[in-house]
Amino acid sequence: MVKVIIDDIEVEVEPGTTILNAARQIGGDVVPPAMCYYSKLQGSGGKCRTCLVEVAAGSTADPRPMPKLVASCSTPVMDGMIVKNKTSERVYDNRAAVTEFLLINHPLDCPICDQAGECHLQDLGFEHGKEGTRYEEKRRTFDPIDIGDKIKLHMNRCILCYRCVYVANQLTDKRVHGIMHRGDHAEISTYIEQAIDNDFSGNVIDVCPVGALTDKTFRFKSRVWFLKPMEASCECTKCAGKAVVWMFGDEIYRVTGRKDKYGEIEDIDGKTAWICNECRFDKKDKSQWNIEGPRVINRHSVIAQNQYLVDERIESKKLN
Amino acid sequence: MQENWTHKMSISVTHNSTDQAEPQFSAEKMVEVQRFINHYPEGKQKSALMRILHLAEEEFGGWLSVPTMNYVAGLLNIQPIEVYEVATFYTMFNIEKPGKVVLEVCRTGPCMLVGSDQIIEHIENKLDIKVGQTSADGMFTLKTAECLGACGYGPMLQCGKHYHEHLTPAKVDELLDTLRKEHSDK
Amino acid sequence: MGRKLLLEHIDVPGIETFEVYRKNGGYRSVEKALKTMSPQNVVEEVQASGLRGRGGAGFPTGMKWSFLAKPEGVPRYLLCNADESEPGTFKDRYLMEKIPHLLVEGMIVSSYALGCNQSYIYIRGEYMWVLEIVEKAIAEAYANGFLGKNILGSGYDLDLAIAPGGGAYICGEETALIESLEGKRGNPRIKPPFPAVRGLWGCPTVVNNVESIAAVVPIVNDGGAEYAKIGIGKSTGTKLISACGNLVKPGVYEIELGITVEEFIYSDEWCGGIANGKKIKACVPGGSSVPILPANLITKTAEGVDRLMSYEGLAEGGFASGSMLGSGGFIVFDEDQCIVRNTWNFARFYAHESCGQCSPCREGTGWMEKVLRRLENGQGHMHDIDLLAEINKKIEGNTICPLGDAAAWPVAAAIRHFREEFEWHVTHPDEAVKRNFGIASNHMPLV
Numbered sequence: 001m002v003k004v005i006i007d008d009i010e011v012e013v014e015p016g017t018t019i020l021n022a023a024r025q026i027g028g029d030v031v032p033p034a035m036c037y038y039s040k041l042q043g044s045g046g047k048c049r050t051c052l053v054e055v056a057a058g059s060t061a062d063p064r065p066m067p068k069l070v071a072s073c074s075t076p077v078m079d080g081m082i083v084k085n086k087t088s089e090r091v092y093d094n095r096a097a098v099t100e101f102l103l104i105n106h107p108l109d110c111p112i113c114d115q116a117g118e119c120h121l122q123d124l125g126f127e128h129g130k131e132g133t134r135y136e137e138k139r140r141t142f143d144p145i146d147i148g149d150k151i152k153l154h155m156n157r158c159i160l161c162y163r164c165v166y167v168a169n170q171l172t173d174k175r176v177h178g179i180m181h182r183g184d185h186a187e188i189s190t191y192i193e194q195a196i197d198n199d200f201s202g203n204v205i206d207v208c209p210v211g212a213l214t215d216k217t218f219r220f221k222s223r224v225w226f227l228k229p230m231e232a233s234c235e236c237t238k239c240a241g242k243a244v245v246w247m248f249g250d251e252i253y254r255v256t257g258r259k260d261k262y263g264e265i266e267d268i269d270g271k272t273a274w275i276c277n278e279c280r281f282d283k284k285d286k287s288q289w290n291i292e293g294p295r296v297i298n299r300h301s302v303i304a305q306n307q308y309l310v311d312e313r314i315e316s317k318k319l320n
Numbered sequence: 321m322q323e324n325w326t327h328k329m330s331i332s333v334t335h336n337s338t339d340q341a342e343p344q345f346s347a348e349k350m351v352e353v354q355r356f357i358n359h360y361p362e363g364k365q366k367s368a369l370m371r372i373l374h375l376a377e378e379e380f381g382g383w384l385s386v387p388t389m390n391y392v393a394g395l396l397n398i399q400p401i402e403v404y405e406v407a408t409f410y411t412m413f414n415i416e417k418p419g420k421v422v423l424e425v426c427r428t429g430p431c432m433l434v435g436s437d438q439i440i441e442h443i444e445n446k447l448d449i450k451v452g453q454t455s456a457d458g459m460f461t462l463k464t465a466e467c468l469g470a471c472g473y474g475p476m477l478q479c480g481k482h483y484h485e486h487l488t489p490a491k492v493d494e495l496l497d498t499l500r501k502e503h504s505d506k
Numbered sequence: 507m508g509r510k511l512l513l514e515h516i517d518v519p520g521i522e523t524f525e526v527y528r529k530n531g532g533y534r535s536v537e538k539a540l541k542t543m544s545p546q547n548v549v550e551e552v553q554a555s556g557l558r559g560r561g562g563a564g565f566p567t568g569m570k571w572s573f574l575a576k577p578e579g580v581p582r583y584l585l586c587n588a589d590e591s592e593p594g595t596f597k598d599r600y601l602m603e604k605i606p607h608l609l610v611e612g613m614i615v616s617s618y619a620l621g622c623n624q625s626y627i628y629i630r631g632e633y634m635w636v637l638e639i640v641e642k643a644i645a646e647a648y649a650n651g652f653l654g655k656n657i658l659g660s661g662y663d664l665d666l667a668i669a670p671g672g673g674a675y676i677c678g679e680e681t682a683l684i685e686s687l688e689g690k691r692g693n694p695r696i697k698p699p700f701p702a703v704r705g706l707w708g709c710p711t712v713v714n715n716v717e718s719i720a721a722v723v724p725i726v727n728d729g730g731a732e733y734a735k736i737g738i739g740k741s742t743g744t745k746l747i748s749a750c751g752n753l754v755k756p757g758v759y760e761i762e763l764g765i766t767v768e769e770f771i772y773s774d775e776w777c778g779g780i781a782n783g784k785k786i787k788a789c790v791p792g793g794s795s796v797p798i799l800p801a802n803l804i805t806k807t808a809e810g811v812d813r814l815m816s817y818e819g820l821a822e823g824g825f826a827s828g829s830m831l832g833s834g835g836f837i838v839f840d841e842d843q844c845i846v847r848n849t850w851n852f853a854r855f856y857a858h859e860s861c862g863q864c865s866p867c868r869e870g871t872g873w874m875e876k877v878l879r880r881l882e883n884g885q886g887h888m889h890d891i892d893l894l895a896e897i898n899k900k901i902e903g904n905t906i907c908p909l910g911d912a913a914a915w916p917v918a919a920a921i922r923h924f925r926e927e928f929e930w931h932v933t934h935p936d937e938a939v940k941r942n943f944g945i946a947s948n949h950m951p952l953v
């Protein structure tokens with residue numbers, strides 16, 4: 001085990017653990033925001049640069065500070081490392097800049113976006129964004145398109161975290177979408193008109209941190225905060241059948257995987273409980289599910305605040 | 321003012337798979353393809369992708385249509401999307417059908433210092449097109465390129481595998497005439 | 507005349523053929539290394555030579571080689587970086603085009619030193635005709651027993667192949683080059699792990715510039731100590747400088763590191779002065795990524811000492827009043843050139859070449875390009891100038907690969923040294939639109 005100090009809190013972790021995961025073991029606001037890293041997707045991270053932290057001391061063996069901020073999601077801890085996240089002004093300053101970069105070409109269409117209320121970019125903007133914009137140029141725009149009859153792509157909102165590409169690579173046997181072009185013209189696309197259709201392809205919706213990939217079967221547009229999330233399970237031959245059904249009265253409006261406080265699909269019995277497309281898109285009848293009880297949703301997204309049951313475990317941690 | 325990219329929005333819907341007949345390398349070219357693949361260890365045949373795409377462009381009309389890319393994907397036993405991703409990343413690959421002759425004028429700093437702007441303007445006027453467009457007769461497509469590694473010999477343009485350096489408007493006129501002659505019967 | 511180690515035989519007719527090259531002493535280093543030296547001996551000679559990477563970063567080649575991991579049973583790879591796309595740089599092309607066997611020879615001894623049995627030369631796709639020249643040289647080397655199995659009866663096997671790029675500056679970055687060689691998009695990898703540990707197909711890999719590899723040939727022939735005698739201080743040996751812009755004689759020159767900048771620009775042996783009898787306004791001495799120097803800081807440092815053509819000499823004064831040797835792309839601006847236009851041009855280059863993977867570079871380079879374009883076209887505001895400075899500070903150091911820094915530095919330096927000219931573009935929008943020539947003879951005082 002190696003010892004590392006993050007924002008003056010000491011934690012012992014397995015060697016090879018990243019700074020971000022060490023911070024997650026501490027919890028609370030010591031945890032840097034991660035827009036592209038997704039612990040269940042191999043190779044993810046390093047791209048968005050929101051998780052940058054300051055390393056005030058590299059290790060006991062070499063206590064020199066690191067000159068640049070480092071991506072906490074992809075930098076392993078060293079014994080005796082001292083990390084500053086919320087205690088570093090430099091980190092906050094740069095995170096504000098990254099937030100600004102992510103927003104300059106963003107359409108800021110939250111009022112009409114399905115992700116509003118559970119969007120990680122909203123969270124980030126709320127915590128690190130500045131008021132107003134210094135961006136006077138034309139925003140980059142794309143038309144929304146259907147990728148098959150189940151998934152809608154609003155490329156305007158995409159932050160190019162690559163998570164959906166990793167999902168397609170790691171969960172499905174044949175990837176049909178990817179990143180086209182490069183630079184600020186890079187875009188998620190299937191290139192030719194083509195449906196993303198595979199038993200597990202719907203998971204691209206669950207991993208998307210923003211409203212770029214959304215569920216077209218999400219019935220009757222509704223704000224997520226008007227819906228009641230319920231833990232539910234079903235007998236499924238393709239997946240574990242453990243999901244969250246989002247209800248309005250007796251009706252199921254949509255089905256998602258069970259996400260933890262970092263927006264990542266939870267492990268159930270040691271395996272990440274990705275749900276299959278049938279569970280996600282086709283089981284919209286209450287009789288198809290065994291409703292287990294209300295889902296505890298932690299505070300997430302400004303608009304959603306106070307709308308859900310609050311995860312007390314997290315709240316209590318935040319106090320100390 | 322020159323836009324630095326012609327912005328294609330939502331390319332996904334602009335390409336369909338029926339825009340060209342099924343391509344096929346000749347037996348002779350297949351030997352080449354095999355040679356490129358043999359440069360790499362067993363199972364790493366994807367590494368030959370770029371080399372084969374260059375060849376495919378040469379062989380199949382100067383651009384990479386969807387059938388061409390699918391064909392190459394098949395040759396290398398990879399998914400078509402892996403080819404689309406690569407073809408759109410690298411600017412040398414034409415993913416839209418260009419004119420018979422593609423002129424790529426270097427527009428970067430060192431060339432600009434010695435007059436590439438004037439060369440671009442001259443060609444635009446001469447062919448009555450703007451950068452990114454193809455002349456009405458379908459002969460010339462004018463593009464700009466970033467630094468082509470001929471900074472000391474600018475202004476310059478690339479046409480196929482050839483570099484034309486130390487350009488002047490007069491030299492450009494001469495070049496256009498030659499190219500037109502070379503390609504008009506094809 | 508300074509000593510020539512790489513270009514000594516460049517003017518010999520037919521030097522691009524194996525026969526002529528061999529007659530002029532070619533492939534001696536292969537004979538010497540394979541017959542009389544252990545791989546470790548070669549590495550030691552390179553270390554002793556003090557050779558520093560000629561691709562831009564100037565990292566000691568011998569040291570880089572010593573970092574290469576050597577796990578049992580895992581192949582190692584040497585990749586030659588011939589992606590040469592840094593604006594102002596065209597030396598590698600010159601070398602490969604004129605004397606391709608020098609690179610092939612360098613690849614053989616270097617691969618031997620590193621224990622590689624398969625090496626690749628990654629050439630930018632635009633250099634397709636150069637690729638054909640080098641490929642021909644490789645075929646000749648095979649035919650003459652310098653490549654393939656059991657080279658010169660030494661028991662050492664080496665295969666050498668070429669991979670083309672497809673038009674992407676970013677593939678000059680080592681890990682992007684590796685990705686590209688694997689047939690993928692040129693997205694740089696997150697480091698660590700470094701290529702020396704996990705590179706091509708997950709195996710230990712060394713990436714070196716064309717010129718660095720070529721320099722190994724004279725180092726092996728004459729010994730590292732002999733090579734180290736040339737040059738000045740830690741800048742040993744000779745360097746190819748590709749000079750361009752408003753010069754009387756632009757071109758590729760091999761200089762002994764340590765000659766003065768004054769001599770290089772103005773002497774007839776080299777660039778022959780500024781074209782058309784004009785005065786010099788600025789100079790970007792090491793490829794577009796390095797800070798621009800205003801007229802008063804080119805031939806002299808801020809202390810008034812002669813500036814030298816060396817890693818340390820060009821960097822003298824740090825970012826405040828110095829620059830870098832970089833890749834040796836030496837770009838000279840005459841008094842009529844517009845710094846704002848050029849800064850915009852470079853910003854456009856970086857925006858065009860960003861791979862788009864990380865947000866500060868993807869969004870920041872595009873943003874800077876747009877702001878600069880407005881300024882250049884007379885639609886700028888005073889606050890844009892500070893905004894630019896602010897954006898580039900937030901890109902610098904926050905990205906996955908150094909392209910972010912490379913995009914930020916030229917803008918920062920241009921504003922640092924030519925702020926007045928940016929302001930002039932705001933206060934004189936009509937003139938700024940009308941013509942691109944800058945304020946005549948801007949010899950700015952030191953800030």
Ligand SMILES: Cc1cc2nc3c(=O)[nH]c(=O)nc-3n(C[C@H](O)[C@H](O)[C@H](O)COP(=O)(O)O)c2cc1C
Pocket residue numbers: 558559560561562563564565567570587588589590591592675676677678679680713714715716718719907908909912
């Ligand atoms: C964006 C970028 C572009 C680069 N382009 C080149 C290039 O075209 N040629 C080159 O030799 N090195 C280039 N480099 C430097 C390489 O990453 C690497 O340092 C070099 O190939 C190492 O070789 P050397 O040690 O022999 O210089 C580039 C680096 C970056 C960050």
Ligand code: SF4
Pocket residue numbers: 157158159160161162163164165188204207208209210212213
């Ligand atoms: S669509 Fe969503 S998941 Fe995919 S790259 Fe964009 S933001 Fe990430």
Ligand code: SF4
Pocket residue numbers: 676693694859860861862863864865867868905906907908909910
């Ligand atoms: S800095 Fe730019 S070029 Fe480098 S990885 Fe990030 S986006 Fe790509």
Ligand code: FES
Pocket residue numbers: 033034035036037045046047048049050051052071072073074
């Ligand atoms: S979460 Fe670390 S860079 Fe995106």
